[in-house]
Amino acid sequence: MVVTRPARARDYARLLEWVPDAPALYLFAGPSVTWPPTVAQFEEISRRPGLSAWMVAHDEYPAAWGHFDLTVGGASARLGRVIVDPRYRGQGLGHVLTRAVIEKARELGVDEVRLAVVADNEPAVRAYRRAGFTEFVDPERPQFTAMTYRLLERP
Numbered sequence: 001m002v003v004t005r006p007a008r009a010r011d012y013a014r015l016l017e018w019v020p021d022a023p024a025l026y027l028f029a030g031p032s033v034t035w036p037p038t039v040a041q042f043e044e045i046s047r048r049p050g051l052s053a054w055m056v057a058h059d060e061y062p063a064a065w066g067h068f069d070l071t072v073g074g075a076s077a078r079l080g081r082v083i084v085d086p087r088y089r090g091q092g093l094g095h096v097l098t099r100a101v102i103e104k105a106r107e108l109g110v111d112e113v114r115l116a117v118v119a120d121n122e123p124a125v126r127a128y129r130r131a132g133f134t135e136f137v138d139p140e141r142p143q144f145t146a147m148t149y150r151l152l153e154r155p
């Protein structure tokens with residue numbers, strides 16, 4: 001069973017081991033965190049208005065293997081800081097995590113989830129597409145692929 005629980009400071013201490021260098025940090029967190037990443041930077045992000053940060057775990061894995069956060073503003077939430085433990089990438093967990101994102105957004109009561117992903121981050125774009133996110137044009141941020149998921153469209 002997939003479990004989504006609030007992220008805590010000690011999760012970030014472990015999560016930082018998943019980020020080997022500045023390019024990997026940028027894929028994960030964009031410009032929101034600067035190299036070298038620290039737990040304090042993530043704690044500061046977690047205090048942003050409307051933001052909730054989550055760890056994703058699964059019976060078959062010894063510890064939580066994924067992280068994301070959602071920032072609610074009005075009827076929409078912005079997805080950020082998505083990562084899967086590098087030991088387990090390429091096994092479909094990106095897809096599992098994206099489904100957990102949608103469930104959490106539903107619990108938070110929003111109509112839409114938006115995100116911006118570095119344009120050539122193929123595993124991320126593919127995982128989002130597979131979960132039902134669609135691309136839209138954001139002319140202000142051409143270096144990112146903007147994507148949206150409408151929760152109201154569930155059958």
Ligand SMILES: CC(C)(COP(=O)(O)OP(=O)(O)OC[C@H]1O[C@@H](n2cnc3c(N)ncnc32)[C@H](O)[C@@H]1OP(=O)(O)O)[C@@H](O)C(=O)NCCC(=O)NCCS
Pocket residue numbers: 027028029081082083084085088089090091092093094095096116117118121122123124126127130
């Ligand atoms: C992006 C990320 C969360 C995806 O997690 P994952 O467990 O590797 O993803 P999955 O195994 O579910 O694979 C997702 C898709 O990417 C594809 N994929 C996996 N590894 C790939 C690679 N190295 N190159 C290209 N495509 C790849 C898979 O085939 C799958 O596509 P499909 O659904 O069309 O078959 C993970 O790679 C990660 O943590 N990356 C570093 C941080 C990051 O980039 N975060 C995104 C911020 S927006």
